[in-house]
Amino acid sequence: MRDLMNNITPVTIIPPGTTTNDNTAVVSSIVDSLGYGSVTFVLLTGSLADADATFSVLVEHGDAANLSDAEAVPDDLLIGTEALAGFTYADDNKARKVGYAGGKRYQRVTITPAGNASAANLGAVAILGHPHNAPTANPPV
Incomplete structure (x- = not known):
């Protein structure tokens, strides 16, 4: 078995249990990837009550700390797809x-x-x- 723990830093960007009761978009906090060579977003669902709901995913990037210059990430800069990261009402308690x-x-x-x-x-x-300096802090800071 190989060590992954000392080579990653998890950052909560949408707190667990965040609830939306309508079609309002849920926007994550901004990730600062300085000092790292890769970012993977893990999206989690709990109970999804509406039998018609679908949930699409958009990844944005930019150079400004407040993402005032945000633009959608081109497909060729994504690993996987936003469509595969999306989910429907039938995807209770899943990860994408x-x-x-x-x-x-x-x-x-x-x-x-x-x-x-x-x-x-x-x-x-x-x-x-892929941190520039490993091992990464535990607990993460």
């Missing part, structure tokens, strides 16, 4: 992932519901990998 292979320092994820009229519990973590 999408990786970022671009060169911008800052990233964020937006989960946008459609057809959602009931509680949808969501969460997300950014996994920062």
Whole structure:
């Protein structure tokens, strides 16, 4: 078995249990990937109550710390696809992932519901990998 723990830093970007009761987009906090060579976003679902709901995923990146220059990440800079990271009402208690292979320092994820009229519990973590300095701190800072 090989060591992964000392080579990643998990960052909560959508707190567990974040709930949306309508079609309002859930926007993650901004990830600063300085000091790391890779980012993978892990999207988590809890209970998804509405039988018609779908949830699309958008990954954005930019150079400004507040992402005032945010733009959608081109497909060729994603590892996996935003479509595969999305989910439907039938995906209770699931995890999805999408990786970022671009060169911008800052990233964020937006989960946008459609057809959602009931509680949808969501969460997300950014996994920062390939650190310039290892081992990474535990607990993460």
